[in-house]
Amino acid sequence: MIAAAQPMSYASDAAPAGRSAGLGKAATLSELGFGGVLVVTYLVLTRIGHLYAAKIGVQIGPVPLFLTEMFILAMGAVALVTRSAPLVVWLVSGGLARAPGFMLWLLFVVSLVYTVAAFGDWGILAVRDFAIFGYGVIFALVYIVLDTREKAAAAMRWFTYSGIVLALLLIADTVSGAHILFLPEVRFVTAAQFAATSYGGGDVGGIISFSLIALLAYAAVSSERRPFHLIAAAVCFFALMITQTRAAVLGLGLGSLYSLFGMRTTQRLSFLALGAGAVIAFFVVPILLPESGLAHSIVSFTAAVQGGIGVQHDENVIFRLLRWDRVFELWREHPIFGVGFGQPLVPKSLITADENGAFNAGLPHNTYLTVLARLGLFGFVLIMGAWITSVVLATRAIRRPTFGGDAFAAGAALIAMMGFATFVLFLERPMHNAALWIVAAIACRLAGPDRPRPIADPSPPPPPREPLHNPIAHARRIAQAKGFQ
Numbered sequence: 001m002i003a004a005a006q007p008m009s010y011a012s013d014a015a016p017a018g019r020s021a022g023l024g025k026a027a028t029l030s031e032l033g034f035g036g037v038l039v040v041t042y043l044v045l046t047r048i049g050h051l052y053a054a055k056i057g058v059q060i061g062p063v064p065l066f067l068t069e070m071f072i073l074a075m076g077a078v079a080l081v082t083r084s085a086p087l088v089v090w091l092v093s094g095g096l097a098r099a100p101g102f103m104l105w106l107l108f109v110v111s112l113v114y115t116v117a118a119f120g121d122w123g124i125l126a127v128r129d130f131a132i133f134g135y136g137v138i139f140a141l142v143y144i145v146l147d148t149r150e151k152a153a154a155a156m157r158w159f160t161y162s163g164i165v166l167a168l169l170l171i172a173d174t175v176s177g178a179h180i181l182f183l184p185e186v187r188f189v190t191a192a193q194f195a196a197t198s199y200g201g202g203d204v205g206g207i208i209s210f211s212l213i214a215l216l217a218y219a220a221v222s223s224e225r226r227p228f229h230l231i232a233a234a235v236c237f238f239a240l241m242i243t244q245t246r247a248a249v250l251g252l253g254l255g256s257l258y259s260l261f262g263m264r265t266t267q268r269l270s271f272l273a274l275g276a277g278a279v280i281a282f283f284v285v286p287i288l289l290p291e292s293g294l295a296h297s298i299v300s301f302t303a304a305v306q307g308g309i310g311v312q313h314d315e316n317v318i319f320r321l322l323r324w325d326r327v328f329e330l331w332r333e334h335p336i337f338g339v340g341f342g343q344p345l346v347p348k349s350l351i352t353a354d355e356n357g358a359f360n361a362g363l364p365h366n367t368y369l370t371v372l373a374r375l376g377l378f379g380f381v382l383i384m385g386a387w388i389t390s391v392v393l394a395t396r397a398i399r400r401p402t403f404g405g406d407a408f409a410a411g412a413a414l415i416a417m418m419g420f421a422t423f424v425l426f427l428e429r430p431m432h433n434a435a436l437w438i439v440a441a442i443a444c445r446l447a448g449p450d451r452p453r454p455i456a457d458p459s460p461p462p463p464p465r466e467p468l469h470n471p472i473a474h475a476r477r478i479a480q481a482k483g484f485q
Contacts, residue, residue: 122342163211205245
């Protein structure tokens with residue numbers, strides 16, 4: 001007798017009502033595949049090693065090949081060998097990862113055209129700008145090799161936790177007084193000529209701030225590892241005070257506002273209470289423990305932020321405003337398609353001595369103005385459209401019971417990057433540029449369509465059928481029983 005097969009139905013990954021987002025089991029290193037390991041390795045190196053690691057490279061003729069370019073070439077080879085079909089589809093039509101994939105494909109094609117048009121006049125400078133805008137290919141490569149949510153979640157956690165390691169190294173190096181890994185920078189930031197001393201620089205502060213906002217997002221929406229995430233966030237915040245990176249503070253503020261919209265009411269109240277406690281500590285610690293290292297960090301950090309708001313008393317802010325004005329005027333002359341690649345954006349009179357000969361000399365230290373000046377509103381819409389759409393997709397995935405926390409962390413980090421890019425070289429720095437499109441690809445992968453899971457039908461199986469009656473065989477048995485042959 002053969003029993004009938006038990007029917008199956010399918011369940012989606014959508015979160016039940018009232019249930020908080022979860023983390024889920026991310027892929028291990030052995031499950032990531034070679035491409036996934038490449039992504040994680042690049043993130044760890046550039047998060048912990050920051051700008052020093054990003055400068056690892058070789059010179060091929062007049063063209064320098066740094067860590068990010070080597071990463072792109074390796075990823076391209078892996079995608080071509082293991083996942084050639086989606087790679088070819090993206091290269092031919094941009095058909096990958098919905099709107100972000102198409103926008104970045106179009107940006108890549110436009111960048112090629114701009115490079116060819118400018119190379120005869122500007123040479124290597126045109127290639128430099130192609131690198132800035134052509135790095136959008138990283139989005140497609142990462143999306144292709146991180147072909148499951150488990151892999152994307154693993155990469156997001158490596159991205160986040162690597163920033164904790166950098167924060168611990170910064171704190172240890174600074175508090176111990178060694179100052180071996182992170183050099184000091186002194187600047188006057190207020191009308192009283194307060195000398196604020198920072199360590200690590202803006203790039204370090206940005207990396208730590210991205211991890212900080214991601215950790216807060218993890219802690220807000222998921223109870224899994226919440227104590228660890230909160231403690232690690234406090235460590236990152238202390239390290240951020242040491243760097244005194246005002247752009248990172250702006251990014252952190254924007255990321256926090258985004259996080260509030262993604263939280264439930266009780267989570268939002270807890271988050272606000274935590275923020276209120278931090279503000280109170282800012283006032284109480286310098287009064288009660290005026291000679292402590294924490295008090296000195298708070299006072300210096302507060303003065304640095306006030307200097308940024310005060311504008312006229314901070315030489316770094318004045319330096320940026322002068323450049324912004326010139327680049328803004330340049331964009332107004334070419335509003336739709338920009339001035340193209342290679343052409344200097346600021347006059348030589350505004351280029352400082354320490355910039356001469358540097359690969360990114362003469363840029364306005366505002367990524368949005370760089371985009372507008374080079375590619376106009378057309379390129380600006382492509383970049384910001386891919387960026388914002390990735391945030392929207394991540395936000396839609398927050399309530400999923402598995403990897404919802406990872407999607408929230410990715411969305412918050414992308415928002416923090418928007419604030420950070422306002423005052424620094426962001427897309428202009430390969431390691432930040434690559435990190436942006438890696439996290440955007442992670443967000444889009446985590447927001448992918450639900451994969452159905454087969455579950456058993458709860459109804460009982462039908463009773464087994466009796467074998468079919470064969471009348472000829474039955475008549476033969478009766479004849480044999482009566483003696484007939």
